[in-house]
Amino acid sequence: MKHSHSPLLEERLPAWRAYLVMGLLMLGFAALLGRSFYLQGINKNFLIGQGESRYERVLEISATRGRILDRHGDVLAMSTPVKAVWAIPEDAKLAPAQVRQLAALLETDPRELTRKLAGARDFVYLKRQIAPDVATQIANLKLPGVHFKNEFRRYYPSGEVAAHMLGFTGVDDVGQEGIELAMNSQLTGKPGGRRVIKDRRGQIVEDVESIRAPQEGKDTVLALDAKLQYLAYVQLKQAITLHKAKAGGVVVLDARSGEVLALVNLPTYNPNNRTRLSGAQLRNRAFTDTFEPGSTFKSFTVALALDKGNVRIDTPIQTAPGKLTIGSATISDAHPNGILSVAQVIQKSSNIGAAKMALALPAEEMWQMFDNLGFGQPLKLGFPGEAAGRLRPHKRWRPIEQATMSYGHGISVTLIQLASAYQAFARNGDLLPLSLTRLEAAPPVGVRVFSEQTAREMRAMLEMAVLPGGTAPKAQVPGYRVAGKTGTANKLEGGSYTNKYVASFVGFAPVSDPRLIIAVMIDEPSAGKYYGGEVAAPVFSGVMTSALRSLGVAPDAPEKLLQMATIPPAREEM
Amino acid sequence: MIRWNLILLAAVLISALADVSINHRARKLVTSYEREQERMRALEVEWGQLQLEQSTWATHARIEEIARRRLGMHTPRTNQIITASP
Numbered sequence: 009m010k011h012s013h014s015p016l017l018e019e020r021l022p023a024w025r026a027y028l029v030m031g032l033l034m035l036g037f038a039a040l041l042g043r044s045f046y047l048q049g050i051n052k053n054f055l056i057g058q059g060e061s062r063y064e065r066v067l068e069i070s071a072t073r074g075r076i077l078d079r080h081g082d083v084l085a086m087s088t089p090v091k092a093v094w095a096i097p098e099d100a101k102l103a104p105a106q107v108r109q110l111a112a113l114l115e116t117d118p119r120e121l122t123r124k125l126a127g128a129r130d131f132v133y134l135k136r137q138i139a140p141d142v143a144t145q146i147a148n149l150k151l152p153g154v155h156f157k158n159e160f161r162r163y164y165p166s167g168e169v170a171a172h173m174l175g176f177t178g179v180d181d182v183g184q185e186g187i188e189l190a191m192n193s194q195l196t197g198k199p200g201g202r203r204v205i206k207d208r209r210g211q212i213v214e215d216v217e218s219i220r221a222p223q224e225g226k227d228t229v230l231a232l233d234a235k236l237q238y239l240a241y242v243q244l245k246q247a248i249t250l251h252k253a254k255a256g257g258v259v260v261l262d263a264r265s266g267e268v269l270a271l272v273n274l275p276t277y278n279p280n281n282r283t284r285l286s287g288a289q290l291r292n293r294a295f296t297d298t299f300e301p302g303s304t305f306k307s308f309t310v311a312l313a314l315d316k317g318n319v320r321i322d323t324p325i326q327t328a329p330g331k332l333t334i335g336s337a338t339i340s341d342a343h344p345n346g347i348l349s350v351a352q353v354i355q356k357s358s359n360i361g362a363a364k365m366a367l368a369l370p371a372e373e374m375w376q377m378f379d380n381l382g383f384g385q386p387l388k389l390g391f392p393g394e395a396a397g398r399l400r401p402h403k404r405w406r407p408i409e410q411a412t413m414s415y416g417h418g419i420s421v422t423l424i425q426l427a428s429a430y431q432a433f434a435r436n437g438d439l440l441p442l443s444l445t446r447l448e449a450a451p452p453v454g455v456r457v458f459s460e461q462t463a464r465e466m467r468a469m470l471e472m473a474v475l476p477g478g479t480a481p482k483a484q485v486p487g488y489r490v491a492g493k494t495g496t497a498n499k500l501e502g503g504s505y506t507n508k509y510v511a512s513f514v515g516f517a518p519v520s521d522p523r524l525i526i527a528v529m530i531d532e533p534s535a536g537k538y539y540g541g542e543v544a545a546p547v548f549s550g551v552m553t554s555a556l557r558s559l560g561v562a563p564d565a566p567e568k569l570l571q572m573a574t575i576p577p578a579r580e581e582m
Numbered sequence: 583m584i585r586w587n588l589i590l591l592a593a594v595l596i597s598a599l600a601d602v603s604i605n606h607r608a609r610k611l612v613t614s615y616e617r618e619q620e621r622m623r624a625l626e627v628e629w630g631q632l633q634l635e636q637s638t639w640a641t642h643a644r645i646e647e648i649a650r651r652r653l654g655m656h657t658p659r660t661n662q663i664i665t666a667s668p
Contacts (some may be wrong), residue, residue, distance in 0.1 A: 072630075082637055082640070083634065083636075083637040084637075086630060086634055087630075088630045088631055088634060089625065089627055140627075163634050165634060165635075165641060166641060169642075207609075211613050211616070212613065212616045213609040213612055214609065214612055214614060215612065215615060235642055236640065238641075239642075240648075242643075253649035421663070426663065486659075487663070554657070562665050562666055563663075
């Protein structure tokens with residue numbers, strides 16, 4: 009082989025071509041160096057992050073909402089994990105058979121499901137709050153584009169019995185009504201998070217760091233006694249059905265501690281299934297609805313008159329002829345009486361007797377007493393929508409208003425305010441702040457409204473009201489001494505009185521050492537009877553009988569003694 | 583000199599193998615710890631559901647219904663009750 013003979017090799021190339029190739033190669037090399045320096049040095053963190061994110065995961069640690077318990081620790085509300093099924097419509101290309109299968113498991117209409125999956129959005133909830141075992145079944149179908157999310161669902165084992173007290177939460181486990189709303193911040197847990205490293209198979213192999221420790225929601229222990237709540241519910245429901253009433257409420261208070269042991273409103277609803285709810289069902293009447301209390305208010309007027317020394321328990325008061333004209337207005341008694349003692353004014357529930365006592369009192373003192381008893385202002389228990397009731401400033405009172413207020417007209421209160429105010433008689437003249445939660449310590453010192461002497465005399469008078477000859481013998485409880493006062497008020501509608509009524513009864517037992525205060529309100533009884541003594545008193549008696557028995561309170565009145573209490577007659581002089 | 587090198591080489595090898603094995607064991611422990619945590623959560627959920635079930639079975643309405651209908655019980659009259667004072 010003789011290469012030197014090749015003509016190609018003999019031609020001499022210009023030197024710049026070699027330099028150009030060399031230069032280009034060097035340039036390429038420099039570019040590579042620069043790029044690698046940029047990646048390794050300057051842009052390092054981004055790449056490290058990207059690398060780690062391929063195997064590092066942030067896991068959310070969910071926190072459960074706290075439970076609501078009754079005073080004995082029975083569960084009233086509790087959250088349990090459920091699943092939400094969601095889909096990416098673009099990924100979820102399902103065969104008709106698969107859609108039918110999925111619809112059957114979700115208990116929805118297949119057409120509805122197809123419509124959802126055909127939507128233009130890139131995220132759609134197929135169904136929320138489904139049971140975990142159903143979710144597992146769906147997961148086993150291995151449908152493309154269908155995913156799950158952990159959620160919580162709140163359950164209320166007592167159902168409609170304690171619905172108004174507890175309230176409910178929304179689909180996102182946030183309180184919307186009742187205790188669920190009032191104590192939301194305490195009940196809500198804070199979800200935590202942690203960073204972990206997962207291996208190829210998705211198993212956690214290393215704990216990197218805890219970002220936030222989860223905070224479980226705190227349990228709330230209510231003052232409520234689930235058994236008393238149920239007893240009150242049953243009795244009220246019977247009465248509402250029997251008297252064809254529109255609504256009603258019962259409040260049971262512990263006279264020794266001011267705790268709310270039961271609170272029932274009707275109509276009610278099932279908090280576990282809130283598909284069809286009306287405003288009437290949702291209303292927590294005991295807290296949010298005000299009504300004119302009627303004769304239950306006479307006790308306060310009489311107590312004030314006694315307290316100021318204006319009258320004594322046996323002072324005679326002329327109530328004949330059953331009518332009294334003040335200014336241009338006339339007030340009257342349902343049944344005309346003659347001369348009554350102060351005790352008989354309560355026992356027979358005389359409007360004129362109460363009005364005469366009120367007119368002898370300064371308006372300011374009467375207003376001050378109502379204010380001390382908590383009327384005209386919300387109770388501030390933190391309950392949503394607490395009503396204040398209507399108590400006009402005393403400077404604007406006219407004599408006729410002062411007279412009607414003495415027997416509970418021209419003033420409006422909520423049922424829970426009324427029950428709370430009767431503490432003054434059940435206790436020795438003082439008022440404790442109410443508590444919705446169980447008190448762990450001794451109750452705080454009460455606010456004194458009446459003297460002990462007055463409270464004692466009032467208990468004696470209120471006891472007569474439920475004895476034969478009083479307005480509410482149907483409030484009696486076999487074996488126990490009870491005391492209380494009826495109320496029957498015409499309802500105000502659009503500024504004028506109608507012939508619709510609100511029947512009420514407030515009382516306590518046992519009189520020798522009061523344990524329970526029960527207030528009953530029945531709205532628009534329309535089966536003929538409408539007097540508080542006929543409609544509300546039997547509910548009081550029913551709840552009190554079973555409540556005292558269930559609490560194991562010792563009877564303080566052998567049955568044969570029940571008839572023996574005597575009524576002081578009016579003194580002869582005057 | 584060569585003997586020293588061999589000893590050091592052996593030491594490095596042993597330490598490297600130990601590192602691998604410790605890492606492996608650590609990961610296994612983490613995995614089983616995670617599994618136990620998962621089990622704990624599942625048990626907590628189950629406990630919650632059992633609590634719910636218990637309080638559903640123990641609703642006063644149901645107890646009263648069974649006591650009255652099935653067991654034929656009734657509330658004693660006042661004269662049937664004797665109170666013993668302490």
